[in-house]
Each structure stands twice: as C-alpha cells, then as structure tokens.
Amino acid sequence: MNAIEPQRPDLARELIARATQSAARRSRRMRNRLNGVEVGHDRHADHVDAKVLRRILAEHDWPGHRLVGLDAARAAWSLALHADEDPDLQRAATTLLKRAVQDGDAPAPHWAHLQDRTLANSGLPQEFGTQQVLNAAGVQLCPVRDPDSLDERRSSVGLPPIADALERVRRRLASANLVDDVATVVLAEVA
Structure with a gap:
C-alpha cells in the first residue's frame, strides 16, 4: 500500500481529529481521572464519533488508504474498534473493512482486531x-x-x-x- 495523496483530505482531517480526541478520552478513563459529569460528556462524544463514522461508512464505504490516506484510515479503524456501545456499527464496519482488505485498501491486522472485538463484544x-x-x-x-x-x-x-x-x-x-x-x-x- 503506497503512501498516496488522499482523495478526501477533509474526511482525513475529521477522522484523525476524532480518533485523537477519542484516544485522549480513553486514556483519562483508564486512569480514572474523570468525574461523573466528565464521563457523561465522554460517552456523548463517543456516541457522536460513532454517528459520524456511520455516516462516512454509508456515504463512502470503508474509508481506506486511497480515500483518506494511511493515518486517517487507521483513525477510522480506531473509532470502529472502540465503538463498543454500538455493536451494529462494529459489525457493519467489520464487513466493510474486510472488503477493503481484500481490495488492498486496508491492512489485514486492522480487520483481525475489529473482527475479534466484534466477536468478544457479542x-x-x-x-x-x-x-x-x-x-x-x-x-x-x-x-x-x-x-x-x-x-x-x-x-x-x-x-x-x-x-x-x-x-x-x-x-x-x-x-x-x-x-x-x-x-x-x-x-x-x-x-
């Protein structure tokens, strides 16, 4: 998979920003550094991230390397992987990601991780x-x-x-x- 200019740099920026913020929220939660209000805000932000990812999947299929570039494709995978509160989204993302892997537009380890997460959550x-x-x-x-x-x-x-x-x-x-x-x-x- 070559590093090429993404077709949709706007989606790339959005995915990277959302995944970066999501990772920071998860880190704070793992360290138990949030009060009840902050946990609520984080859950809402996670829900919004899932909604945005669902929209992107509906409009563009899996946002692979060709569409959004390497970093943003990884960001999309991270958002799907951590969308534990939306099992339907995880299952749909798993299916789309598998097709992207078969088309050479996403790495197989990402699909394996998402497949495992979906199975474990089920x-x-x-x-x-x-x-x-x-x-x-x-x-x-x-x-x-x-x-x-x-x-x-x-x-x-x-x-x-x-x-x-x-x-x-x-x-x-x-x-x-x-x-x-x-x-x-x-x-x-x-x-």
Whole structure:
C-alpha cells in the first residue's frame, strides 16, 4: 500500500481529529481521572464519533488508504474498534473493512482486531487473540476459538505470535503504570 495523496483530505482531517480526541478520552478513563459529569460528556462524544463514522461508512464505504490516506484510515479503524456501545456499527464496519482488505485498501491486522472485538463484544470466542482483559491477575487473553491453531491464524493476517503480542502489551501497561490497583479493563493489542 503506497503512501498516496488522499482523495478526501477533509474526511482525513475529521477522522484523525476524532480518533485523537477519542484516544485522549480513553486514556483519562483508564486512569480514572474523570468525574461523573466528565464521563457523561465522554460517552456523548463517543456516541457522536460513532454517528459520524456511520455516516462516512454509508456515504463512502470503508474509508481506506486511497480515500483518506494511511493515518486517517487507521483513525477510522480506531473509532470502529472502540465503538463498543454500538455493536451494529462494529459489525457493519467489520464487513466493510474486510472488503477493503481484500481490495488492498486496508491492512489485514486492522480487520483481525475489529473482527475479534466484534466477536468478544457479542460473547463469542475471538479468532486472532487480539483482545485481552487486564484485571488483578494481570493481562489475560479473552476466550479464543481453537487456541492450538491461534498462532497460525495470527500469521495468516500478519500478526506476531501470541506470546510476543502479550509480552508487548504487558510492557506497554507497565511503562504506563496501569498495572497497579486496576479494575477489569478490556484491552486491544496495538496494530
């Protein structure tokens, strides 16, 4: 996937701005640095982000590299990945993202992450092991279908072996000082 000038730089700017703000909100929530009013405002902002992404998907299909560029395509993926309050949006985005991957307009690891998140949010075992839970026992993998062939499936979509991915998540959490006195938090491997 070559770095080319996006067809819709206006959408690119909007997606990047929304994903950047969303990441900042998630970071504050993970660190429990919000009061009740701020949590409400954040949930509203998340809802607005989901609405905007839904509109973009309806008007343009998946906003891949060709339409919005590499950074904005990643931003769209991040917004879809974290739209946990809108499972219909996540399922639709998963389908559109898979087609974009097949067309060479999006990276396969992004689809794998979104597919796993959608499955986990539906109470089903994930396919690629990208979703983990952080609790008092540490980082634990959410349920996975057929764990014996997990690394093979991960390799098929360009993901590293699960042991390497889990170690990277543990290091990231330790460096962010998120492992002490933590409630249960759902995590996603960074792609």
